[in-house]
Amino acid sequence: MNTAYPFVPALREPEGSPIRELFKYLSDPQMISFAGGYPSAALFDAPGIGAASAQVLAQRPAECLQYGATEGAPALRRALTALMAERGATVAPEELLVTTGSQQGFDFLVKALVEPGSLVLVEEPTYSATLQALRLAGAALRGIPADHEGIDVEALEAVLEAAAAAGERPRLLYVVPTFANPTGATLSLPRRLRLLELVARHQVVLVEDDPYGALSFDGAPPPSLLSLCAQVPAARPWVVHLASLSKTLAPGLRLGWLAGPAEIVRRAVIAKQVSDLCTPPWLQLTAAQYLDDGRLPAQVAREVAAYRDKRDRLADALRQAFGARIRFALPAGGMFLWAAVDGIEDAAALLPHAIAEKVLFVPGAGFYAERRPRAAFRLSFAGADPAQIGEGVARLARAVAQAAPPHMR
Amino acid sequence: MNTAYPFVPALREPEGSPIRELFKYLSDPQMISFAGGYPSAALFDAPGIGAASAQVLAQRPAECLQYGATEGAPALRRALTALMAERGATVAPEELLVTTGSQQGFDFLVKALVEPGSLVLVEEPTYSATLQALRLAGAALRGIPADHEGIDVEALEAVLEAAAAAGERPRLLYVVPTFANPTGATLSLPRRLRLLELVARHQVVLVEDDPYGALSFDGAPPPSLLSLCAQVPAARPWVVHLASLSKTLAPGLRLGWLAGPAEIVRRAVIAKQVSDLCTPPWLQLTAAQYLDDGRLPAQVAREVAAYRDKRDRLADALRQAFGARIRFALPAGGMFLWAAVDGIEDAAALLPHAIAEKVLFVPGAGFYAERRPRAAFRLSFAGADPAQIGEGVARLARAVAQAAPPHMR
CATH class of the missing domain: 3.90.1150.10 (Aspartate Aminotransferase, domain 1)
Structure with a gap:
């Protein structure tokens, strides 16, 4: 073929x-x-998004239509930092990168951290495009079972210990802890804390993909792994949080973000420089206006x-x-x-x-x-x-x- | 560090x-x-772009704001195919991929075709982000000298023959043949034809990066390498053309395209599935409306x-x-x-x-x-x-x- x-x-x-x-x-x-x-x-x-887009184009046409900063438009970075703070996570400017959808954030992590043959752990079952991205990069995939309370942390610990004993170090561990794709499962709080302890001890980059957390049917969703790093500070250098406006505002805007350690964000920024240079600034400013106007809730x-x-x-x-x-x-x-x-x-x-x-x-x-x-x-x-x-x-x-x-x- | x-x-x-x-x-x-x-x-x-964007959002809000086809919005694919035809190149639907800026097209080619250690040829000097992308992928770079008439095809032939003798096959050859970055040089017509003969003979994927061709100060620009494949048909399966609306319409829209052999486009589509899934449909439809209205010339x-x-x-x-x-x-x-x-x-x-x-x-x-x-x-x-x-x-x-x-x- x-x-x-x-x-x-x-x-x-x-x-x-x-x-x-x-x-x-x-x-x-x-x-x-x-x-x-x-x-x-x-x-x-559509009317609200259209109004925000017309407003920012009229006010800042050059900023909307010119190349923008790879890290993201300052206005959107501020708005997303505020959104993260509302969700319990304090993120510094150098810890945030705007991406063209949250999937692009994962693509950059793969580009920055994974080579052919690299061991990567994923909860199973998991998002199919994540598997696709890892297979395209030639990663050696290992699945960790998950149930209705999310990834099985005991099974994960056994795999991490076996890998360490074999001198292997997983480059990434990928989970969708809240209202998961494909299972809808949500990782329990005790497992969240245990997961953070494990990645801190084994020094493995944990990718928390969280596009669905805002869509919680029974009050506030559980705290994100990123926000729980306040309780497990040793995990903070190992947690990368991927989020998105696709499931709340609109997927066609292709607006996501990556929040994580500055050193990893720096690498992701360079991966973005050689990919799409920047996410369309006009759409970034449109979303920032929409968020600043308080329309998202x-x-x-x-x-x-x-x-x-x-x-x-x-x-x-x-x-x-x-x-x-x-x-x-x-x-x-x-x-x-x-x-x-x-x-x-x-x-x-x-x-x-x-x-x-x-x-x-x-x-x-x-x-x-x-x-x-x-x-x-x-x-x-x-x-x-x-x-x-x-x-x-x-x-x-x-x-x-x-x-x-x-x-x- | x-x-x-x-x-x-x-x-x-x-x-x-x-x-x-x-x-x-x-x-x-x-x-x-x-x-x-x-x-x-x-x-x-900005007024023309803003009007087109408001029009398509009012007429097709769901199409603007929902996920779209990875290959690109049909309306923009049609408009770009027409633009390519005006520029002398016939491109079938399965030979075209809309990208989030033309640089993303190159990123996908690297992802699809280059592995750590792969030999890649570039004219020298060349676009710095191309070098960055190739270095990030771990490619073994070899520069081919260029002068005010573009890449030195005699030097290229010597390198291709030496590589073939050594059992090496370059994965890509990258050139900016028209109003090049950084030199402003334009590849002469005899060299264009010779270049096509060489890539056909040596079966090397030739990347023609052409973001500047439309900005010609003295009448029509020279024919693209892609269009010249009509004269060197054996080269057609080896030529990938990257183009962009960044330098003509606006870079902030992040709209480019890749035109090339269906097999390579198919691989690039999969690379895009795992990167940004699709280029923002609203911006694609905006550009299609602008092009269909005949405003670009x-x-x-x-x-x-x-x-x-x-x-x-x-x-x-x-x-x-x-x-x-x-x-x-x-x-x-x-x-x-x-x-x-x-x-x-x-x-x-x-x-x-x-x-x-x-x-x-x-x-x-x-x-x-x-x-x-x-x-x-x-x-x-x-x-x-x-x-x-x-x-x-x-x-x-x-x-x-x-x-x-x-x-x-």
């Missing part, structure tokens, strides 16, 4: 996103999708109310359709529900039946470092039309009835 | 931009800068007139101040003039004197793969205030008078 460029080694043969491969089915207007991790476009505050409240309702509709429909045959933990925030149904050993084999029934989900296999069939699958409720959730689940139940072995139908 | 993260190997100790290190001096309001490669903010069409004409005038002012002032002691070739377009003055063996040693006189330029050393003192330096005329060019050159002459050996003052 790669005959034209035979000099490219197998290592670099890249792997496409398992989720994006499903997008071709979205052109079918009959399709009901629980697949993509898209926020609901119906909730976007009301927007997030609208999203939380809508997503909580959709989660409840989805959970109710799943229980009604599958009864005791389905297993899932109710997510306390975010966009995803992770489920498995008795009789389905490989969710990837269920998918063609679902597509035939005109419903989409993401099979679990794409979220694991080790590739083998997985029973579980991811359902995204955030982007779904609430009126269609019940019908989508009914289609899923028909697909399961076709795919399950006869005695399980 | 890196005690906190001792596990990071020396290979990955990144190098900052030699140009960005000068930016701290720009806060001095007395400073006259010929340093940064910034277009003139005074020429930005008039904007480029304004820029060409202004930059030609500034080039002439700079060249006249240099000749007047230095007479026969200065050597430079008049650039036929773009933003840069590359000069050397008798008596200055190391332009980096001249720089502190220039800063004391309150004028900035970029010393030549940062544009070479091999690091050693260089006599030449880069003067950017595009961003300069035309009324200050003469005074800037007078300051430069005073700095030279201080830095040159006594008999040369």
Whole structure:
């Protein structure tokens, strides 16, 4: 398949996103999708964003349209620092980098810290694009199991000790501790503190990917790992926090940030210099204006109310359709529900039946470092039309009835 | 300097931009800068861009603010394909990727094709961020000399043959053939054709970085290497063309594109999936609207007139101040003039004197793969205030008078 460029080694043969491969089915207007991790476009505050953008362009046209500082526009850096402080984390200017979406922050960490063959630890299951980025960089991936309370810190400790005994040092440890992708799970507070102790003791860079924390359905979300470094100060030089406005303001603005130790931020800034130089300043100033105007909390409240309702509709429909045959933990925030149904050993084999029934989900296999069939699958409720959730689940139940072995139908 | 993260190997100790290190001096309001490669903010069409952005947001809010296709928004892909056709190159949809600035396109090529130790060829001198990106990736850099007619194709052929004899295959060959950064030089037509024959014969991916081609002061620019593949069809699978709206529309939009063989574009798309997922759709649709409205040619004409005038002012002032002691070739377009003055063996040693006189330029050393003192330096005329060019050159002459050996003052 790669005959034209035979000099490219197998290592670099890249792997496409398992989720994006499903997008071709979205052109079918009959399709009901629980697949993509898209926020609901119906909730976007286009008028508010448009007004902020027109205001900053009129006031500061040259700053909007010229190259900007690689670290980010000062106005947005100030606004994000204030947002982090509200969320309990004090971040100095040299500890913050604005990125073109939070995924870019992870890409820069990989570029700065990972080489072919580097050992990298990820909780399992985990965000598929993280696995994709690490595989593209040639990392040696090792999965650490996670359950409904997040990463298994005992299993992690065993792996860290075995690695240390073997003279290996993981370059990164990646977790989504709050309303995780794909599981919706949230790392418990005792595990958060234990995780920080472990990375401090083993001197491993811990990446806390936190795009969903603001979407908390039951009051404030748990404190971030970054903010908990106040209790475990030895962990602070090892924690890098990735955050985003994609799930709260709008993903199309491609605005995220990286907060972490100055030495790591310095390396990420240089990776950004050679990548996109700077995140579009106009969009940065637009977001800063929106944040400074105090509009984000009301927007997030609208999203939380809508997503909580959709989660409840989805959970109710799943229980009604599958009864005791389905297993899932109710997510306390975010966009995803992770489920498995008795009789389905490989969710990837269920998918063609679902597509035939005109419903989409993401099979679990794409979220694991080790590739083998997985029973579980991811359902995204955030982007779904609430009126269609019940019908989508009914289609899923028909697909399961076709795919399950006869005695399980 | 890196005690906190001792596990990071020396290979990955990144190098900052030699140009960005000068930016701290720009806060001095007395400073006259010929340093940064910034277009003139005074020429930005902020009203036109603002109107296009408001229009697309009103018409297609969800498309503007939601995640978009990694390959780029269909409307912009169509507009850019049309622009390429006007410039003589036919590009199929699967041969085009929208990037967040053209530099990101090069970053993806590096990610897809270069590993630590990979041999990469660059014309010398060349764009400093290209060297930075390649060094960050651990490439083995080899410079090929260039003169006022661009890369020396005889020298290139000798290097390619020696590499082939040694069983080495360069992963990339990077050139800026039209109004080059830093030299302003333009590759002659005979050399263009010879270059294409060489990459076809040696099966080396040729990166044609072309951000400046539209800024041609004397009629149409020479045909791009990509368009010349019509005459050397065997070269087509080996040519990747990088282009940008940064130097014509506005750099702050961060809109560039990569046009090349589908197999390479496919790899770049995957690199983009794990980096920024997509370029901000709102800005893409804004640019597409602007292009579809036919506004770009008039904007480029304004820029060409202004930059030609500034080039002439700079060249006249240099000749007047230095007479026969200065050597430079008049650039036929773009933003840069590359000069050397008798008596200055190391332009980096001249720089502190220039800063004391309150004028900035970029010393030549940062544009070479091999690091050693260089006599030449880069003067950017595009961003300069035309009324200050003469005074800037007078300051430069005073700095030279201080830095040159006594008999040369």
